[in-house]
Each structure stands twice: as C-alpha cells, then as structure tokens.
Amino acid sequence: MSFRRIGLGLAAATMLAGMALPAFAQDSVYVPLFTYRTGPFAGSGTPIADGMHDYLRMLNERDGGIGGVKLVLEECETGYDTKKGVECYESVKGKNPVIVNPWSTGITLPLIPRASVDKIPILSMAYGLSASARGDIFPWVFNPPATYWDGLSMIIKYIGEKEGGLEKLKGKKIGFLHLDAAFGKEPIPLLQELAKDIGFEVALYPVAAQDMQNQGSQWLSARRDRPDYMIMWGWGSMNGAAVKEAVRSGYPMDKFYSVWWPGEDDARSGGAGAKGFKMLNWHAVGTNFPAIQDIQKHVVDKGFSKAQKDKVGELLYNRGIYNSLLIAEGIAQAQKVTGKKAVTGEDVRRGMENIKLDPARLKELGLEGFTDQLVLSCSDHNGHRAAFMQEWDGTKWVKISNPIEPMTDRVKGQLEAAAKDYAEKNAGWPKRTEACDKAS
Amino acid sequence: MLYREAGQFKTSYVADSAIFPLRQDRIGLGLIIVAAYALAFIGNSFLLQAVMIPFLVFSLASIGLNILTGYTGLLSLGTGAFMGVGAYACYKLMTAFPEVNVIVWILMSGFFSAAIGALFGLPSLRIKGFYLAVATLAAQFFLQWCFIRIPWLVNYNVSGALDAPLRTLFGTPIMGPNATPQTRYLVVLTIVILLTWLASNLVHGRIGRMWIAIRDMDLAAELMGIRPLQTKLLAFAVSSYYCGVAGALLVFLWYGGAEYDVFNINQSFFILFMVIIGGLGSLIGSFFGAALIFILPIVLGIVLPAMLSPFGISVGADVIEHLRFMIVGALIIFFLIVEPHGLARLWQIGKQKLLVWPFPY
Numbered sequence: 001m002s003f004r005r006i007g008l009g010l011a012a013a014t015m016l017a018g019m020a021l022p023a024f025a026q027d028s029v030y031v032p033l034f035t036y037r038t039g040p041f042a043g044s045g046t047p048i049a050d051g052m053h054d055y056l057r058m059l060n061e062r063d064g065g066i067g068g069v070k071l072v073l074e075e076c077e078t079g080y081d082t083k084k085g086v087e088c089y090e091s092v093k094g095k096n097p098v099i100v101n102p103w104s105t106g107i108t109l110p111l112i113p114r115a116s117v118d119k120i121p122i123l124s125m126a127y128g129l130s131a132s133a134r135g136d137i138f139p140w141v142f143n144p145p146a147t148y149w150d151g152l153s154m155i156i157k158y159i160g161e162k163e164g165g166l167e168k169l170k171g172k173k174i175g176f177l178h179l180d181a182a183f184g185k186e187p188i189p190l191l192q193e194l195a196k197d198i199g200f201e202v203a204l205y206p207v208a209a210q211d212m213q214n215q216g217s218q219w220l221s222a223r224r225d226r227p228d229y230m231i232m233w234g235w236g237s238m239n240g241a242a243v244k245e246a247v248r249s250g251y252p253m254d255k256f257y258s259v260w261w262p263g264e265d266d267a268r269s270g271g272a273g274a275k276g277f278k279m280l281n282w283h284a285v286g287t288n289f290p291a292i293q294d295i296q297k298h299v300v301d302k303g304f305s306k307a308q309k310d311k312v313g314e315l316l317y318n319r320g321i322y323n324s325l326l327i328a329e330g331i332a333q334a335q336k337v338t339g340k341k342a343v344t345g346e347d348v349r350r351g352m353e354n355i356k357l358d359p360a361r362l363k364e365l366g367l368e369g370f371t372d373q374l375v376l377s378c379s380d381h382n383g384h385r386a387a388f389m390q391e392w393d394g395t396k397w398v399k400i401s402n403p404i405e406p407m408t409d410r411v412k413g414q415l416e417a418a419a420k421d422y423a424e425k426n427a428g429w430p431k432r433t434e435a436c437d438k439a440s
Numbered sequence: 441m442l443y444r445e446a447g448q449f450k451t452s453y454v455a456d457s458a459i460f461p462l463r464q465d466r467i468g469l470g471l472i473i474v475a476a477y478a479l480a481f482i483g484n485s486f487l488l489q490a491v492m493i494p495f496l497v498f499s500l501a502s503i504g505l506n507i508l509t510g511y512t513g514l515l516s517l518g519t520g521a522f523m524g525v526g527a528y529a530c531y532k533l534m535t536a537f538p539e540v541n542v543i544v545w546i547l548m549s550g551f552f553s554a555a556i557g558a559l560f561g562l563p564s565l566r567i568k569g570f571y572l573a574v575a576t577l578a579a580q581f582f583l584q585w586c587f588i589r590i591p592w593l594v595n596y597n598v599s600g601a602l603d604a605p606l607r608t609l610f611g612t613p614i615m616g617p618n619a620t621p622q623t624r625y626l627v628v629l630t631i632v633i634l635l636t637w638l639a640s641n642l643v644h645g646r647i648g649r650m651w652i653a654i655r656d657m658d659l660a661a662e663l664m665g666i667r668p669l670q671t672k673l674l675a676f677a678v679s680s681y682y683c684g685v686a687g688a689l690l691v692f693l694w695y696g697g698a699e700y701d702v703f704n705i706n707q708s709f710f711i712l713f714m715v716i717i718g719g720l721g722s723l724i725g726s727f728f729g730a731a732l733i734f735i736l737p738i739v740l741g742i743v744l745p746a747m748l749s750p751f752g753i754s755v756g757a758d759v760i761e762h763l764r765f766m767i768v769g770a771l772i773i774f775f776l777i778v779e780p781h782g783l784a785r786l787w788q789i790g791k792q793k794l795l796v797w798p799f800p801y
C-alpha cells in the first residue's frame with residue numbers, strides 16, 4: 001500500500017463527501033441553527049442553542065411544522081469561532097436554508113455581504129452590525145429587537161430617572177466595562193456624546209478577549225476611580241467574572257448595570273453578594289406561557305431536548321426561544337405573503353419584513369406577555385423596541401421597571417452615520433433592488 | 441515498479457542539482473497542478489470555498505513559518521499577527537488606491553508585513569529558542585493591540601471590521617460578495633503556486649543554505665562568513681512576507697470580512713502545529729500539515745455522522761465536535777510518535793521504499 005494511493009483515496013473521499021449533500025424533500029423548510037455548545041463561550045451558547053432548537057422542534061411535534069410544512073432542523077457547531085462559522089455557512093448554503101443566525105458578531109460580518117448574493121437572509125438578533133437596522137441599505141440583514149445604541153440610551157435613561165432627571169447626572173462618573181472588541185466598543189461614541197451633552201464623566205475599562213476571566217486590574221482601577229455607576233458590555237465568561245470581581249471589590253451591586261447578555265449562571269457566580277445586579281431584557285423568564293409548557297410537554301419530557309429540565313425557562317434559554325419565535329414568524333409571514341408552503345430564503349426575507357408581533361398575535365402563539373410587540377418593515381429591520389430593567393434577587397431575575405423607550409433621536413443619528421459610512425467604504429455596495437411589500 | 445530511477449541519467453550539473461531529479465516526480469507534480477486547476481471546474485462551491493481556499497491559504501502561511509522555524513531554526517509565535525499586518529495593509533492600500541489591481545496590493549501587502557517582521561526579528565540576534573518565542577509573542581500581543589486600537593487601520597469603520605470591496609481582474613469579480621468561489625480559488629491557487637515556486641528556489645539556493653547553516657550551528661556559519669544578523673532578519677522578512685500575503689488572502693478571498701480577533705494567538709498556534717506536524721524544513725510538509733490540521737476535521741465532520749448513522753446512533757453537532765477534537769488530537773500524537781520529523785519525512789520514506797518496490801534488494 002503506497003502513501004500515494006492512500007493520498008489518492010483520501011482526496012477522492014474528500015471530494016465525494018463534499019459533493020454528497022443530502023437532498024431534501026420539496027415540502028419541507030430547512031432551518032440551520034448555528035450553535036456553540038463547545039469552547040470558551042459554551043456557557044452562554046448551550047442554553048441558547050437548546051431554546052432555539054426546542055421551540056422549533058415543538059412546532060414540528062405539536063403542529064407538524066409551520067403552515068403544514070415540516071421544519072428540517074440541523075445544528076452546526078461553530079464553537080464561536082469565525083473559521084468554523086464560515087465553514088458552517090458554506091456547508092448549509094447548498095441545502096437552501098431559509099435563514100441563518102450566526103450567533104456571533106465575528107461570524108455575522110463576513111456573511112453580511114454574501115447574504116444578498118446567496119439570497120439567504122441573516123437574523124442577527126440584537127448583535128452584529130448595528131447599522132444593518134437600516135433595511136434600505138441592508139435588505140437581507142435583520143437585527144431586532146434593539147441595537148446596542150438603543151440599549152445604552154435605555155440604561156442612561158433609567159439611571160437618569162433614578163437620580164431624578166437626566167440633568168442630575170451632571171458631574172457624576174459612569175464607568176463602562178466592555179469587551180475590547182467591536183461589540184464592546186460600539187456604544188462608546190454615543191456614551192461620549194451623551195456625556196458631553198449632559199455633563200457626566202466617562203471612565204472606560206476595556207477587557208481584552210484573552211483576559212475575560214481575569215479582570216483584577218480593571219476592578220482595581222474602578223476602586224480607585226469610584227464611578228457612581230458601572231455599565232457592562234460583555235459576553236461569555238466575561239459577565240460571570242465581572243460579577244464576581246464586582247462583589248469581591250465591594251462595588252455596590254445596585255449601581256452595576258449590564259446590557260442584555262448575562263444569564264442566571266453569570267449572576268449566580270457572584271454568590272449572595274450579586275443581589276441587586278441589574279440588566280436590560282426584552283422578554284420574560286420562566287415557563288409560565290402555554291408555548292413553553294408545550295415545549296416541556298412535547299419536547300423536553302419526550303427526551304428530544306438536550307436541555308436539563310430545570311434550565312427550561314431560564315433567561316438565555318428563553319432568549320433562544322425568542323430567536324426561534326422570529327424565525328418561525330418570518331416563515332409564517334412568508335407563507336402568508338407568497339401563498340407558497342415550502343418557502344425559500346427570498347420569501348422569508350419578505351416574511352421578516354412583514355413581522356408584526358402584536359399582543360394579539362403573541363396570544364395566538366401562546367406567548368402572551370412574553371415580550372413587547374415588535375413590528376418590522378421594509379426600512380426598519382430592527383424595531384428599536386423598548387426593553388425593561390430586571391434585577392437579580394439572589395436566586396432569580398425580577399422585573400423592576402416598565403419598558404424603557406430608547407432615545408430614538410440620538411440613536412438615529414448614530415445609525416444613519418454608520419450605515420452611510422458602511423455603504424461608502426464598500427464602494428459598489430449594491431442599491432436595494434428588492435421591492436417592498438405594500439403591507440410593510 | 442513505475443516509480444524508479446533506472447534509465448534516467450544525469451548528464452549535466454544542472455540536471456544533478458535539480459529539485460525534482462526523477463522524471464516521475466516532475467510528471468506527478470504537473471498532474472497535481474493540472475488537477476488542482478481542474479478542480480475549479482468540477483468541484484462544488486463547498487469544496488472550493490470551505491475546503492480548498494482555506495487549505496491553500498494555511499499552506500502559504502505554513503510555508504512562511506516554515507522558512508523561519510523550519511529552515512532558519514527561529515521559533516516564532518507571532519504568525520497570526522504578521523498575517524494581520526498583511527491583511528490590514530492590503531485593506532488600506534486597496535481602499536486608498538482602488539484603481540490599481542488588487543492582486544498587486546495583495547502581493548505588495550506582504551512587504552509591509554516583512555518590514556514589521558524584520559523589526560520584531562531584531563532581538564533574534566541575541567536571543568534564541570524559547571526566549572525568542574516569547575519575544576515574538578510580544579509582537580503578537582502588540583500588533584493585536586494595534587489592530588483594535590488604531591481606527592485608522594479600518595478607515596474609522598464603526599464596526600471595526602475589515603470588509604472586502606468589489607474588485608475585478610480582467611472584468612471578472614475576484615473579491616467581494618459577487619466573486620464566485622471558482623474565481624477566488626483560481627486566484628488563490630495561482631498566487632500560492634507562484635509563491636511556493638519562489639520559496640522553493642529560495643530555500644534550495646544560496647540564501648536557503650545560509651538559513652540552514654544558521655539553523656544547524658550559527659557559530660560555525662558565522663565563521664564561514666555568513667552574517668547572522670542579515671541572514672536572520674532576511675528569514676524574518678521573507679517569512680513575514682508569506683504570512684502577510686496569506687493573511688490578505690484569508691480575509692479578502694476567503695472570509696470576505698473579518699474582525700481583529702481572527703489574528704489572535706490561536707491562529708499563530710494553529711499555523712505552528714501545521715508546521716510541526718507537516719515537517720520542519722519542508723515545503724511539501726507545509727501542505728501536508730495544513731491538510732491534516734485543517735481538512736481532516738472537516739472530513740471527520742462529514743464522515744462521522746455518516747459512519748455512525750447505520751448503527752442507529754444519531755449524535756448531535758456538539759458530540760461530533762468533541763469527537764473531531766479527540767480524533768485529530770490522537771492522530772497528531774500518533775504521527776509525532778511514529779515519525780517525529782513530520783509527515784514530510786513519512787513521505788520521503790514512502791518514496792524511498794517505492795523506488796525499490798517490489799524487489800527490495
């Protein structure tokens with residue numbers, strides 16, 4: 001047996017394997033789920049993956065899919081690694097996916113220019129490129145329900161209200177603990193703009209991706225600077241480490257705010273001291289909804305789910321459900337708009353633009369009160385929805401505020417500049433040619 | 441039987457010092473190149489875009505690191521950062537001068553990387569081995585810091601990301617979302633073949649011998665009249681040039697857009713593993729290493745579910761991922777035990793055995 005022959009055999013096997021993509025029946029809709037249950041971000045990724053999968057699986061088990069069409073679900077493991085994410089995208093591309101959700105800003109960025117060419121819409125739910133909220137420039141990208149700029153303006157607004165008016169923030173010091181990457185740095189221009197206009201001081205505490213779990217120096221500086229409030233923009237193990245360090249360094253937890261990414265496990269890592277930690281959120285936690293009870297009945301109890309029973313209904317699990325709710329609604333609307341059953345990526349793009357999740361529709365879906373209403377349109381791919389503040393009471397999240405509307409005027413300025421910038425920098429960025437539906 | 445020397449006589453010094461003295465080798469290489477080009481027309485987009493393009497890009501980066509670590513004996517952990525310099529330089533150049541063909545800028549971007557590489561190679565005259573590795577680690581962290589902190593590098597892009605604009609060659613898009621995997625593959629393949637050919641000439645010529653002399657014993661090399669500083673810096677520059685071009689290809693012809701995080705320390709280790717597994721001081725080893733480290737997991741990801749499903753075992757994507765890690769890890773250990781000099785050495789042994797097969801006497 002020669003090495004040459006082994007090599008030849010291997011090459012042939014590779015080629016065959018690459019070409020032998022399974023064919024799917026016509027009357028099904030293929031929904032790939034990019035997930036990460038391995039790697040350093042698995043702690044956040046696993047509950048999200050479970051939530052996404054279980055909701056769609058429940059639709060399959062309970063209703064036989066959406067509109068009578070079965071959903072073909074397939075998970076592709078990205079490990080939150082751009083290399084593997086792009087590989088996943090290439091491997092699912094040939095199977096006519098109706099939508100992809102990269103679940104990583106790093107993976108979203110390379111996919112944005114490809115979406116319009118491959119006719120596959122991208123759902124990057126409250127992450128990715130904030131500018132992609134502009135439907136007229138990014139017809140194929142959706143990032144509901146709010147951008148990071150919306151999120152930051154909501155936190156500042158909430159803090160302002162607590163102080164008794166935004167102008168009372170004058171002279172205060174606000175710390176901004178963020179992941180030192182595009183994601184964490186995005187809110188900074190808006191924060192600085194607000195600081196200038198209102199008159200508060202900003203202290204930045206960047207955390208490099210490689211020392212997410214080692215934030216000793218940042219919190220040491222925080223101890224020296226004594227910021228009146230601390231706002232966190234973190235992901236993965238950074239959140240848990242930050243809560244732990246905040247407790248250890250004696251930072252008053254009720255002054256510690258976060259964007260919507262920490263989960264229960266992150267708050268738990270701070271122990272009893274984490275009580276009072278606050279974060280933004282836009283959907284309910286818990287299982288007290290007919291649809292989630294159906295998930296327990298049809299999926300979890302039958303052993304189709306990978307989730308542990310007590311994790312169902314936790315924050316990030318429900319975040320996954322919200323993501324799948326948008327996918328399912330996009331498909332359902334696409335069926336309604338086109339009258340077809342087995343919809344394609346192009347149809348689902350139209351469907352996403354027609355999403356109208358009002359209280360009546362949510363009730364119909366068995367998720368009454370699960371989240372605020374969301375309306376997307378041809379020009380608005382984000383919704384800029386209000387989120388509410390929730391507080392960690394030591395064992396669970398408690399909703400402590402009404403929905404806080406973002407400072408729309410401020411966000412709009414940032415958004416327009418960014419979208420224009422993106423289109424300008426990418427000379428030859430295609431003009432939107434996709435027609436708008438009348439309803440939207 | 442087919443692969444033997446008998447009857448091939450070398451009648452000139454040129455023939456004697458040829459890189460491929462055997463006719464069969466030359467024919468084989470020709471066939472591989474023809475097959476590689478043919479693949480552009482018969483392969484599907486997954487094979488080209490997700491397997492072959494990254495494989496070629498990583499092979500090029502491995503060649504770069506191999507020049508430094510394999511041929512000159514200088515251990516570097518800054519490969520990822522040097523690739524990043526190439527990518528960012530290419531981005532700046534092609535957005536500043538969009539009228540010049542992008543191929544020119546891809547090849548030019550390597551020179552920026554070479555300059556940075558030579559700068560960080562300066563300590564190599566004084567420090568060796570693990571200590572040099574730590575010095576290059578500093579390059580990795582410093583450059584990565586620059587990629588995040590200097591918004592000028594991404595033209596003040598808010599998302600802080602590099603993205604590939606539309607660029608054409610002879611009227612056909614080769615970069616940007618409209619470029620087909622086929623054209624991208626052809627461009628990458630041509631660049632990699634040309635640069636490999638160049639590297640082959642470098643390492644087999646006077647310069648390569650200087651590098652090898654430094655690697656084997658730098659004191660003796662110095663006594664023979666080889667100037668260590670210049671030689672080592674040249675190795676750093678050439679190595680970084682290759683890494684830089686590979687980085688530009690990685691971002692613009694493979695991903696089509698990327699964040700700074702692509703060029704992190706893991707990328708450096710990834711390339712270093714390819715070089716070690718493939719074989720230090722071997723060009724073909726760079727290709728073998730890239731194939732084993734990059735393609736094997738993909739093949740496993742496709743083959744494993746197919747192998748397990750007949751037994752009624754259906755496993756999730758995460759289990760496949762863990763299995764991939766375990767199998768690739770085990771194979772790496774296996775190959776290192778069986779042949780510590782890498783896959784290239786196995787290939788050599790195989791060829792020698794083949795020369796006398798089937799009558800080994």
